[in-house]
Amino acid sequence: MKAALATKFGKPLIIGEVPTPEPAEGEVLIRIEACGVCHTDVHAVDGDWPVKPGLPFIPGHEGIGRVVSLGKGVKSIAVGDRVGVPWLLDACGLCDYCLTSRETLCGHARYGGYSANGGFAEFCTAPAAYVARIPQGLDPLHAGPIICAGVTTYKGLKVADCHPGEWVVISGAGGLGHLAIQYARVMGLQVAVVDVAEDKLALARSLGASLTVNASVDDPVKFMQDMIGGAHAVLVTAVSTDAFSQATGMLRRGGTCVLTGLPSGSFPISIFDTVLRCLTVRGSLVGTRADMREALAFAAAGKVRPAIEIMELEDVNTVMDRLRHGTLKGRAVLRIAHY
Numbered sequence: 001m002k003a004a005l006a007t008k009f010g011k012p013l014i015i016g017e018v019p020t021p022e023p024a025e026g027e028v029l030i031r032i033e034a035c036g037v038c039h040t041d042v043h044a045v046d047g048d049w050p051v052k053p054g055l056p057f058i059p060g061h062e063g064i065g066r067v068v069s070l071g072k073g074v075k076s077i078a079v080g081d082r083v084g085v086p087w088l089l090d091a092c093g094l095c096d097y098c099l100t101s102r103e104t105l106c107g108h109a110r111y112g113g114y115s116a117n118g119g120f121a122e123f124c125t126a127p128a129a130y131v132a133r134i135p136q137g138l139d140p141l142h143a144g145p146i147i148c149a150g151v152t153t154y155k156g157l158k159v160a161d162c163h164p165g166e167w168v169v170i171s172g173a174g175g176l177g178h179l180a181i182q183y184a185r186v187m188g189l190q191v192a193v194v195d196v197a198e199d200k201l202a203l204a205r206s207l208g209a210s211l212t213v214n215a216s217v218d219d220p221v222k223f224m225q226d227m228i229g230g231a232h233a234v235l236v237t238a239v240s241t242d243a244f245s246q247a248t249g250m251l252r253r254g255g256t257c258v259l260t261g262l263p264s265g266s267f268p269i270s271i272f273d274t275v276l277r278c279l280t281v282r283g284s285l286v287g288t289r290a291d292m293r294e295a296l297a298f299a300a301a302g303k304v305r306p307a308i309e310i311m312e313l314e315d316v317n318t319v320m321d322r323l324r325h326g327t328l329k330g331r332a333v334l335r336i337a338h339y
């Protein structure tokens, strides 16, 4: 099969022929139709996170396709079903986290296109119990971004603990942020958006953001405090550490800051400010299988639609470079098969 293979950290992916995998017990073999490209794929390929993938490997955790064969013991999925191979490839199913519907925290979790080969290929295997089921009426090109970027922002907003009518700031209007705006609107929230690119802010407004601020021109902290008295929640999807430093400052008292973007590095938090203003800062990582089902249902109902740029597998290195430079609007999706 054709695949994009990472053979050396920090080097371009190599497009070539590799053996088509066989589904092991409990796994399905999927003929990939489309796969979105996530900023996490850049980190995987660059090897710049503390835990690195084993080389060589095939990245991609937004792969969507139809099941073409079943490994031993698979009963929950049939040949022909359309599924997605997500970031949470599988988990142990037995630990405290797995038993309490928090499988994303499982210490034995494996990650798609990171701990195992992913969707930048014509075929991919995945554990049947953890694949995302793609609802009827949602095409693979638009389903791809939902199974990572979509579920990540949907879950992030759920744990922001906002109520309808309250203000949420979405920091970063890229691949994650442009979906966060739409999920926030579905939840009945008022949305303000911070970015440093005018075209991304224009996209944000077209998707329902009532307030936007360009952080390279205006101070977003002052802007949010002046305009709305601070937000009830801030969801940080940006990949710059500056955005994280600004985030708590944009909150009103008692507000919650949810971190989902993953630049390497750290940012300072004022102890005095956090205590006196009773702020909550929390991390949120993708979503559980239940979150996935909900996030996909909103997309299938037409309430959330990724802005996509369709590319070919051969374009993957160009897409990665554009992600590195922040010049992608919405999500790039590789079209791997015609359907």
Ligand SMILES: [Zn+2]
Residues within 6 Å of the ligand: 038, 039, 040, 041, 061, 087, 148, 149
């Ligand atoms: Zn991702």
Ligand SMILES: [Zn+2]
Residues within 6 Å of the ligand: 091, 092, 093, 094, 095, 096, 097, 098, 103, 106, 107, 108
């Ligand atoms: Zn577990």
